Amino acid sequence: MTLAFVNSPIDRRSDLRPQGTTIAAMKSDPASRLVRIWGDAVEMRNAHLHLDHDGISDRAVFLGKTNNKIAWFADASDSEPDCVSIRTIMVDGLLPDGEISLLAQARSLVSWHQRHQFCANCGAGTVSIDAGTRRKCESCGAEHFPRTDPVVIMAVRKNDMHLLGRQASWPPNMFSALAGFMEPGETIEQAVRREVLEETQITVSDVSYVASQPWPFPANLMIGMIAEATSDAIKIDPDELETAKWFSRDELVHMLEGTHHDGLWASRPQAIAHTVLTAALKR
């Protein structure tokens, strides 16, 4: 198991999006593939993601092509019972890495269309254009683009000690890296310092970049960082965290490997929290 959602085989082919005739021809091509999304889940049959179809609806969004020949589309599902949670698919590895990765694009886009049927500027109805990669207001003419919400997620460390938090809603014994949505008008580095301070009252000096990951619940961009703490005394924000603690390097190694003596564990390899916590042990 490795970091999920980062190995999409899709070539987005943005050049094809305005070409209505080409898009329509691909939609009626039986070789084209259709992914159908229901909330956080996706239709699966016989361990396959791509479904047989008799043509793909006008509503379906164009994801792009694989191997420069097969076109992929995504649409909303009308049939919850056939669907499997994307989180389950990811954690249990129910699909190849590439298919799991393209679900990030499919799920984010389908969800965005569902929640953006109306114009935020004037309240009138909007229509999907450019093969579903944007929407346009029929009244005021405003164009609307899919939303991607940047989130900072950080391994916080000081003198071989590592700061991890735990939310009350998580599975028992799970800890993870602190994280939070970026706000308007701040840098990634400022967001890291603000979130660590808000959640734990720990102050941070240097911040460095590790990696990024799309996280389609519904449309986050996880930006993975390492933060060097300059204080020790934790005071949690109880609205955000159930607890936060400093762990030794040795404990963190065992928590990442799932061999901690008290059964504590630190996120799964599919999530970027695992990547940043591991990077903080090495750098």
Added chain:
Amino acid sequence: MTLAFVNSPIDRRSDLRPQGTTIAAMKSDPASRLVRIWGDAVEMRNAHLHLDHDGISDRAVFLGKTNNKIAWFADASDSEPDCVSIRTIMVDGLLPDGEISLLAQARSLVSWHQRHQFCANCGAGTVSIDAGTRRKCESCGAEHFPRTDPVVIMAVRKNDMHLLGRQASWPPNMFSALAGFMEPGETIEQAVRREVLEETQITVSDVSYVASQPWPFPANLMIGMIAEATSDAIKIDPDELETAKWFSRDELVHMLEGTHHDGLWASRPQAIAHTVLTAALKR
């Protein structure tokens, strides 16, 4: 002149946002400061940003506090003639660095409220809540958060040659780093490769992070990267670029310093393009 918008003195104090009584008291405190935004511009008088006021409107958004005592708010201006373009303020250094930086937060938030009076989910009216840091639909109950759009901007290099592009709308002789909006379901690294390929047909292998910058026109997060090219032949997308060229290390140095023999120049120090192009010369 250094990178703009990255040194805000504002402590956002998210803990105060739900405290209506406290927010109201700060709004009527004559010591509180009000920034008034008109499109891409802001009201200025006598080289000052913060205005005298007789109380701050219900509509104004809470930015946070400076020095743990002075509260700052932002509102829309009703008076275009008193306003100065934020780009002009930035380029000409008309305000201290900290005040220019807090304009990123103020402009992004005010603009977001103006363009999100209605619910994208159901079309009904929305109201500002939590001191203007989110909106809520009065009909379906959906909550809406300010939008921040991640953009990748990258110095592309190969064997001491540097790839710069130019858009037709830019000032004469200006070149800059390639850039583009991130799309749903991709990593920062994938977005860099996709954008460079789409705009110039140049392929990229390794990608590394340099720095980030809020860019409030209206609400972008610029993510500055270095990309290692693996091909040479440029073929531009004429919808995106007027031209793109490889420049020698020596030429790029002179373009950044403004001493190029043909008068070419490469973005201003206030923009992160300058930061990433400079970093690509050093690393």
